[in-house]
Amino acid sequence: MPHFSLQLSPQGPIVDAGMTVSTARQQALVAQNLAIPPPQIVRGLIDTGAGLSAVDPSVLQALGLNPTGEAEIFTPTTGGIPVKIPTYDVCIAILAGRTGDVHFISDTIQVTGASLTAQGLGYQVLIGRDILKSCILYFNGADGVFSLSY
Amino acid sequence: MALEKELETYSSKLPEWKDHVGKFVLIHGNEVADFFSTYEDAIKSGYQRFKMEPFLVKQIHTKEPVLFISRCITPTPISSL
Numbered sequence: 001m002p003h004f005s006l007q008l009s010p011q012g013p014i015v016d017a018g019m020t021v022s023t024a025r026q027q028a029l030v031a032q033n034l035a036i037p038p039p040q041i042v043r044g045l046i047d048t049g050a051g052l053s054a055v056d057p058s059v060l061q062a063l064g065l066n067p068t069g070e071a072e073i074f075t076p077t078t079g080g081i082p083v084k085i086p087t088y089d090v091c092i093a094i095l096a097g098r099t100g101d102v103h104f105i106s107d108t109i110q111v112t113g114a115s116l117t118a119q120g121l122g123y124q125v126l127i128g129r130d131i132l133k134s135c136i137l138y139f140n141g142a143d144g145v146f147s148l149s150y
Numbered sequence: 151m152a153l154e155k156e157l158e159t160y161s162s163k164l165p166e167w168k169d170h171v172g173k174f175v176l177i178h179g180n181e182v183a184d185f186f187s188t189y190e191d192a193i194k195s196g197y198q199r200f201k202m203e204p205f206l207v208k209q210i211h212t213k214e215p216v217l218f219i220s221r222c223i224t225p226t227p228i229s230s231l
Contacts, residue, residue, distance in 0.1 A: 022193060022197075023194075024190075024193050024194040024196070024197040024198070025193075025197055027197065027198075028197035028198070028201050028202060029202070031201065032201055032202060034202070047219075047221060049218075049219065049220030049221060050218075050219045050220070050221065051217035051218045051219060052217045052219065054219060054223065054225075057226050057227065057228050060228050061228050065228065066152070066202075066204060067152045067153055067204075067227070067228075068153075068193060068196065068205060068206065068207050069153075069206060069207050069208055070153065070157060070206070070208065071217055072214050072215065072216045072217065073216070073217050073218075073219060073225050074216050074217070074218050074219070075218075075219045075220075075221065075222070075223055075224070075225065076220070076221075076222045077222060077223065077224045077225075078225065082216040083225055085225040085226075085227060086152050086153070086227045086228075088228075089193045089207075107190075108189065108190040108193050108194070110189060112225060113225065113226045113227050113228060114219070114223040114224065114225050114226055115223060115224050115226045116223060119223070126219070126221065126223075128219070
């Protein structure tokens with residue numbers, strides 16, 4: 001399996017990622033002579049506690065997305081009950097290793113919006129178990145590294 | 151609210167879809183366009199058929215699953231920026 005290894009950051013397993021509109025949306029935009037929003041380079045935290053990947057709304061807005069779904073989400077901030085929230089289809093590519101290396105491209109994944117930038121944590125995306133379900137994540141805290149095979 | 155009409159259509163039709171549980175339905179307004187085995191295929195068909203008009207892709211469940219995010223974040227749609 002292809003894989004990459006990175007040093008753990010103080011925030012945990014952080015990766016750089018490129019995010020664009022999904023391939024299907026790109027084709028629809030081209031067919032209507034509409035501009036394709038430029039890719040957004042973001043930092044993502046690999047989060048095994050997230051059942052669905054989440055993206056800061058500023059990134060979703062920069063991609064000009066409209067919702068194409070809905071999910072029920074429960075977080076510590078939702079007052080003890082799940083809330084219904086729109087979801088969006090995006091393409092994500094994890095950038096790791098040498099400059100220009102692209103790993104793990106998924107051209108259509110479902111994500112939700114969550115305010116991450118406002119917390120000043122230094123990442124704009126939570127890479128959740130919906131993406132990790134097709135990967136092997138190896139967390140080596142003793143050596144301060146993690147690896148992702150996909 | 152985004153996709154309000156499509157979500158109403160989903161709720162009203164759900165009792166008829168026992169044979170489609172687990173599949174992804176594509177809805178445009180009041181129209182149930184089709185069912186798909188994967189999210190990717192449903193999204194692709196949605197853009198091919200309805201271009202940039204609103205459409206809903208939703209996996210069919212008799213009981214809506216709740217997705218947990220253990221981090222202390224606030225779910226935020228684009229419109230609330």
